[in-house]
Amino acid sequence: MQTAQNTREPDPVAPTPASELNTTPNLAAVPQQRLRIAMITETFPPEINGVAHTLHQMVKSMLERGHEVHLIRPRQGKADQGTLTPREGLHEQLTHGLPIPGYPGLHFGLPARGAIRKAWKDNPPDVVYVATEGLLGGSVLSAARSMGIPVISGFHTNFHRYSQYYGLGFMAPVISRFLRRFHHRTHCTLVPTDSLRDELQAQGFGTCRVLARGVDTRLFNPARRRTDLRAQWGLEENEPAVIYVGRLAAEKNLDLAVEAFRAMQARQPKARFILVGDGPAAAELREHHPDLILAGVHIGEDLAGYYASGDIFLFPSTSDTFGNVVLEAMASGLAVVSYDYAAGRQHLRHGESGMLARFDDAEHFKALAAELVAEPHTWKHLGIQARAEAETVDWRCEHDRLEALFLEYAQAK
Structure with a gap:
């Protein structure tokens, strides 16, 4: 499959120097502080998929480390009043959405820039993590950039590759260009493997850094x-x-x-x-x-x-x-x-x-x-x-790295 040409998109975030792209944040050098972290996702438990599971692990870990988390996601039907147990430091904001064709019970988020700016007016986050590249994620990205808040994105789904399985292979270059421009507007994009980092950087996605996945070896045994x-x-x-x-x-x-x-x-x-x-x-x-x-x-x-x-x-x-x-x-x-x-x-x-x-x-x-x-x-x-x-792969180690990345970008703004 042909990928979109490696062209620079307008209004990018300044790239990280090549010497710093793949370095692990120095935990000892980063002063520990309580952060306000906004996390945006189109999917979250009880939905069952890899993105929902990964985001749930991130949210739990950041709360357990004493950070505040503002979780923003679309409401999945009228009965959805939030899936997380209320606790100190957690704010779960549900936005409007529409049903996803072919995925019963699931909704994609609609733009919510006004609602997000209102929620952040008096207490803006220190850093934003956008996990999905839909209309909701795009509106939050625009709101954060207008307020000078650093944004980190996650590349969780190969939408341009999915298209070939639904007779939409001709759309792959268009989807690739959209994804490239989206991620290029963030400070960095987190990817799960070294090979995906190299692939996306070669395609012009901007700064990509590896955040691997973990597994619960006590549960899966x-x-x-x-x-x-x-x-x-x-x-x-x-x-x-x-x-x-x-x-x-x-x-x-x-x-x-x-x-x-x-x-x-x-x-x-x-x-x-x-x-x-x-x-x-x-x-x-x-x-x-x-x-x-x-x-x-x-x-x-x-x-x-x-x-x-x-x-x-x-x-x-x-x-x-x-x-x-x-x-x-x-x-x-x-x-x-x-x-x-x-x-x-x-x-x-x-x-x-x-x-x-x-x-x-x-x-x-x-x-x-x-x-x-x-x-x-x-x-x-x-x-x-x-x-x-x-047994060598642990969520805790990856969340140490995630926390350090949040601190690094929050302090750089």
Whole structure:
């Protein structure tokens, strides 16, 4: 796919010198102070997706560290009165929104510049974090810039790549230009991997800095393996359970996941494929593949039990910016088959802690999956090594870095 030309957009934020782009903020050199942090997102729990989960972790962590958080998000229906328990330092502001086609119950935010400026008139934030690039995020970005408040953005979703899955591939250059201009107007853009940082900076997105993801290794743990669940799937202990967790939608490359499982099934007929999640592709999967186990949506300890009861995890996505589910599968002791991309590239070593196919090479992905399912010793070894790698990835360390970034930009204004 062609990307937009690397041109400078009007009215940019001054770029960070190259020597400072990839440095870790010096926590010792930054005086600790209580910040007022505004966080803007179109999605938040109880919605179930990687962006909502990541933002929830950020909000909780900043509150626990003593900072004030002003969470701004669209109201998800008339019954939505806020999802967070009221506590000191938290202000949750719900704005107007409209339903998102194809996503029942979800709304996108409408511009709210006037309401935001009013809310900030007497008590403006020290720094703003914009997680989503929609109308709401754009209006908050404009309001913050007009008030001289530093803005950090997050690149959480590859919208320009999603377009190809919905017959809108011709829109990719337009979407790319919009995203580039949006992020170029912020002081920096946070991305989850080194490779994505390099890609976006090469495309002219401005200053990008890496803020990786974490995983709760106490929740996602091999010890949560459930023999009763495996029995429901019709599996004995040494028969392979192949797991997928995520939205059941075209942009997740589910066709490849099913094709890979069929290749695995040819090598190991007793294998079962369990898909955890829901979405617009669920009905078609049930109709055309009645032998697959569509488990629906699960969260918390219940979800952790599904992960730990599996053996091999398939992550065929070529559109996710990261893939939190990969870390959750690793922490649960599963052998992961992924493209050499996003979370897989960042955290797995091919043949040592996972299997990494050449990016967007579907035949290679299927071949690796089929090879792995025939070798129980290998998939068990990879799962052990994946768990060990996941234990080195901690939300607390990443939120230390996030806090330092907030302090750095707040003090630079």
